[in-house]
Amino acid sequence: MTRAYDALHWLRDLRDDELVVAEQTLPATAEAVIVGGGYMGGATALWLARAGMAAVLLERRGISTGASGRNAGFIAPGLDRPFSAAVAQLGQASALERLQYTRRGRDLALAVITELGIDCELEDCGGLTLASSDAEWQVLRDSGAALRAAGIPVETLERDDLAAHLHVPVPAVFRGALFNPETLLVSPAKINRAVIGEAERLGARVYTGTEVTALVEQPDGRLRVESSRGAILTRRVVLATNAWTPLLAGYLQGRIRPVRGQMLVTEPAPRAFRRGMSTNHGYEYWSQRHDGRIILGGARWAVPDRDEGYYAEEVNPTIQAALARFLFETFPSLAGTAIATRWAGIMGFSRDGYPFIGPLPGRPGIWVVAGFTGHGGPYSAIAGRTIAELLTRGRSDEPVHHFALDRALPEG
Numbered sequence: 001m002t003r004a005y006d007a008l009h010w011l012r013d014l015r016d017d018e019l020v021v022a023e024q025t026l027p028a029t030a031e032a033v034i035v036g037g038g039y040m041g042g043a044t045a046l047w048l049a050r051a052g053m054a055a056v057l058l059e060r061r062g063i064s065t066g067a068s069g070r071n072a073g074f075i076a077p078g079l080d081r082p083f084s085a086a087v088a089q090l091g092q093a094s095a096l097e098r099l100q101y102t103r104r105g106r107d108l109a110l111a112v113i114t115e116l117g118i119d120c121e122l123e124d125c126g127g128l129t130l131a132s133s134d135a136e137w138q139v140l141r142d143s144g145a146a147l148r149a150a151g152i153p154v155e156t157l158e159r160d161d162l163a164a165h166l167h168v169p170v171p172a173v174f175r176g177a178l179f180n181p182e183t184l185l186v187s188p189a190k191i192n193r194a195v196i197g198e199a200e201r202l203g204a205r206v207y208t209g210t211e212v213t214a215l216v217e218q219p220d221g222r223l224r225v226e227s228s229r230g231a232i233l234t235r236r237v238v239l240a241t242n243a244w245t246p247l248l249a250g251y252l253q254g255r256i257r258p259v260r261g262q263m264l265v266t267e268p269a270p271r272a273f274r275r276g277m278s279t280n281h282g283y284e285y286w287s288q289r290h291d292g293r294i295i296l297g298g299a300r301w302a303v304p305d306r307d308e309g310y311y312a313e314e315v316n317p318t319i320q321a322a323l324a325r326f327l328f329e330t331f332p333s334l335a336g337t338a339i340a341t342r343w344a345g346i347m348g349f350s351r352d353g354y355p356f357i358g359p360l361p362g363r364p365g366i367w368v369v370a371g372f373t374g375h376g377g378p379y380s381a382i383a384g385r386t387i388a389e390l391l392t393r394g395r396s397d398e399p400v401h402h403f404a405l406d407r408a409l410p411e412g
């Protein structure tokens, strides 16, 4: 029998009853309600529980059935664009503060994995960003120089150095690469589930199969969280709902937009790669895991609309064909490797490429942690800790002003 999430590589080992438990009764009240059972909702639940606040987490499907169970499994510290471009956009100090937040995020994710003993197929192998053109090579060299000057331990690799990082002949298209030794590869769903399990152990309550339909202010200042399975009264709501956040918080309409990403995974292949890999300005990203399977995503350029504006998690045949061509034409020795499954996931892109972490303007008691623009991995632990600090202490030492919901954004 085919199960709902059989195509999702990261959910393949999970039992149906682990994905959705629909028969529990919701509590009438809660100290805090978190909406969304992905990386961000899970981390928020954990850090709130560690601070002594037992939240109720509501997820409309199963844990990790959104982007957190559909991604490429990179935890790669860095921004949504090359560092040199971020410096040009924001200035050195601001770009560096944001980058360092993602590096602390990577370290915190690793600390959580270690502390909780999470078996998440972790590979602390570093990442290679390959230049597929002279223009991209120039950008990577500029970024490498700027990062090293800031004390970030990246290496710029000339074409001749690449052979040491690949187990296949170096394709002619690659000019050189930036090596980031801090990039991790993981099973995102295994982390997400373990983090949520720890939050539950500390008092959080998790209700899957529960869709939140509205947040309604009450005369006494509380919020009524209306859902497909009843309502909960609370003083604090955290929306960890990725691209779906504007559907519950109209303020974010036009600030976060859905962008679909396509992924495939092959059957086990002879060893070709041992780093997290990306190229073509981040459009293609892939890795080969312990079991020999290659997990590849990207190729949105293959369709005129770049697969933007869709909420349906549907496989796009044109993009999927482009992904396969990319893999087998760039690395001919892999030709003939069978593709095991294909899937799609929805990312929440913000207009300036940086996430939203903070209070929702004009709606007291509602907080948002969303808009990670295809790069939620390095934020997966730290953004939850930051929002939990804001809720329980009223402040955070993290540079939250960069992530304010009402910041000025470029025209979209």
Ligand SMILES: Cc1cc2nc3c(=O)[nH]c(=O)nc-3n(C[C@H](O)[C@H](O)[C@H](O)COP(=O)(O)OP(=O)(O)OC[C@H]3O[C@@H](n4cnc5c(N)ncnc54)[C@H](O)[C@@H]3O)c2cc1C
Pocket (backbone or CB within 6 Å): 035, 036, 037, 038, 039, 040, 041, 058, 059, 060, 061, 062, 063, 064, 065, 066, 067, 068, 069, 070, 071, 072, 073, 074, 075, 076, 210, 211, 212, 213, 240, 241, 242, 243, 244, 248, 260, 261, 262, 263, 297, 344, 345, 346, 347, 369, 370, 371, 372, 373, 374, 375, 376, 377, 378
């Ligand atoms: C194909 C693809 C590849 C990616 N690769 C990487 C990568 O390698 N590295 C990286 O850093 N990032 C990657 N990303 C991005 C990363 O997956 C996301 O940034 C991250 O998972 C976001 O986590 P989240 O918790 O905000 O969202 P999600 O995991 O999407 O969680 C949001 C949850 O909210 C639930 N929800 C929505 N509305 C409601 C409602 N009304 N009521 C109840 N529940 C609701 C959804 O069902 C969902 O489970 C990728 C994303 C995609 C799609």
